[in-house]
Amino acid sequence: MSKASYELKAETRERVGKGSSRELRRNGLIPAVIYGDKQAPVSIAISTKDVTQRIHAGGFLTTVAVIDVAGEKIRVLPKDYQLDPVRDFTMHVDFLRVSKNSTVTVEVPVHFINEEKAPGIKEGGVLNIVRHAVELVVSADDIPESLTADLAGLKIGDGIHISNIKLPAGAAPTITDRDFTIATIAAPDVLEDEATEEEGAKEE
Numbered sequence: 001m002s003k004a005s006y007e008l009k010a011e012t013r014e015r016v017g018k019g020s021s022r023e024l025r026r027n028g029l030i031p032a033v034i035y036g037d038k039q040a041p042v043s044i045a046i047s048t049k050d051v052t053q054r055i056h057a058g059g060f061l062t063t064v065a066v067i068d069v070a071g072e073k074i075r076v077l078p079k080d081y082q083l084d085p086v087r088d089f090t091m092h093v094d095f096l097r098v099s100k101n102s103t104v105t106v107e108v109p110v111h112f113i114n115e116e117k118a119p120g121i122k123e124g125g126v127l128n129i130v131r132h133a134v135e136l137v138v139s140a141d142d143i144p145e146s147l148t149a150d151l152a153g154l155k156i157g158d159g160i161h162i163s164n165i166k167l168p169a170g171a172a173p174t175i176t177d178r179d180f181t182i183a184t185i186a187a188p189d190v191l192e193d194e195a196t197e198e199e200g201a202k203e204e
Contacts, residue, residue: 005075007066008050013043021092030090034067034076037097044069052090055081062106062143064098077104077140098140105174107133110147110165110182117152120185125156128186134162138171149182159184 013020013031021031030048035041054060060078067074076095084091098104110132115121134147149160160182162173
């Protein structure tokens, strides 16, 4: 299940544009927009400190939140945010309205477990991660914090595919035409390089 919602307080923005946005940032606020659910977009301003803390805490784009806009509480899912490329502070956030029946597309990180129980890794194999995250179509109320890839029993040359990952009920990957690879246990390049060097020395 998705992590518990948190709440952010916001105020509506009467003026939009670069000048207005700069003024907001000087006052410790970030310009943001709430859109979707067949309703008109709402321009808001939210606390820079509060949003930055949420972003740094992790899972920002996969956690449903509640935004209190002048007493009206709106359920949202953060869809995107912009950081200043030089000073690394948050400049803008886009929020998508969600209801109990909303289906959303999100990228969910993959966590790998039981490396110590993978014979391939014990033998010197290397975990080759093909996808650190998987894009899912899922109910807004069932977004998982992460997906779990179990490496137990995997040998060199084995791999984990999306069919090996347990997904929430009703969730599906956006890639549907193949059983795509999440990770493989690859033979160690170091050993291959050493073998090549030894062969070269013998020829000399």
